[in-house]
Amino acid sequence: MEDLDPDLLDLTRSARTVTVLTGAGMSAESGVPTFRDPGTGWWARWSPEELATPEAWESDRELVWSWYLWRARTLRAVRPHAGHLALARRTGRVHVVTQNVDDLHERAGSEVLAHLHGSLLAFRCSVCERPWDASEELRLDLPADEHARERPPECPACGGAVRPGVVWFGEPLPPGALERAADAVAEADLVLVVGTSGLVQPAASLPLVAAGRGVPVVEVNPVDTALTPHADHTVRARAAEALPRLLARRR
Template identity: 60%
Template sequence: MRVPEEVLELARTAKGVTVLTGAGMSAESGLATFRDAQTGLWAQQDPSELATPEAWEADPARVWAWYRWRMTLMTRAQPNAGHRALAEWSEAGDAHLWVVTQNVDDLHERAGSDVLAHLHGSIFALRCSRCGQDADAVGEPLTEPVERLDPPVCVHCGGLVRPGIVWFGEALPQDALERAEAATLSADLVLVIGTSGIVYPAAGLPIMAHHRGVPVVEINPEETDLSDIATATWRVPAGEALPALLTALRENTA
């Protein structure tokens, strides 16, 4: 695959690259995006009705069952070629990559990347809903979805353990947002991969870069709300674009 000349030149000369990834990146590994229809038991369920503190308070066993099934699906999924290419690019050492993701899975980490910030939290970073202490017990893996499942109990206070993600109505983790903003302001290039650009404050990061004159490259098969501010757009999936870009960079420095 031929890499657009402008994209290759921007990547070749950048010493610091901030990579912002969204649901489209994980979708290439077979994970449905949050708003896509779920399968089986949850096919007719609106996920937003389960992703709130109010839903947890009303029926924690129902909410935990849905998230425990999502954990199972994420564990079964494997990093795709785009995830692996980012990890290899970082290991090459020609540029420093800061990976900032809106995804709550661990596919970047399993591919070998160090993630600077999970802006919306991580589904596997469990914590007590009462005392806030970290937890590491999720119970036995599910073989199929269930309607209700009792959450694990915190060993510190006896409260119920919840997934460590940001629900609707909750603030983003401030430390993660600050790290992401700092990386965006330090970068020579911002890559925006597989994100719709409609969820803030994550979508504000490439806009911040654009206003400061930092080049923004969008890799996405579809046009998004961020396309107009992009320095260059590449309308291919990340699983195809990133390996091709890595190959081109290696050939360029050989």
């Protein structure tokens, strides 16, 4: 990575409140496949879009449940990278808002203000919406089996089928998630946008909220995105390389 602009370093290191918006590229550096990556093994027969809808759930709950369970178990094999750790260790107020459904930020030590698209690990009843504790019945520590087909557990409260806590196409975002995220970008001294294409709404509008209020926006991404024309600074590097340098303490 090339030397960073001293003014950018001064900005990122002096900001008292930093809001960080992360997308698929952040997790991909740890080895988490992006949502639209083609499946492997048995799962190569379906596109993710076919399995991420309420209609797919109603049509074949075993199929949808098994795919998400496979994805959740796959997470056990990956670890947070240096970028995740740099955010967790950064002093001052850091608000993490992510489009990712994994728990890599939490495992690095960050508290996530909002999972805009839900979480693979936040299971709930598909009927009564009651949260369901996976630790009691699911063995997420088992190796991911690309050929397994399992039946969803039953909710102990109403008997409904337990579903993954992710946002499917056509579903609303988790209650309050977008509002918390919008407040965080509006009140920040700095907004870092890391590893996102800037195309998925409504998350893509959040950096524009910051820019409209005069909050500096810094994009960290190896390639140009839809956000690039609106960013005050761009860093063409991966998060694992850029974030430790951007957020290092002053010497």
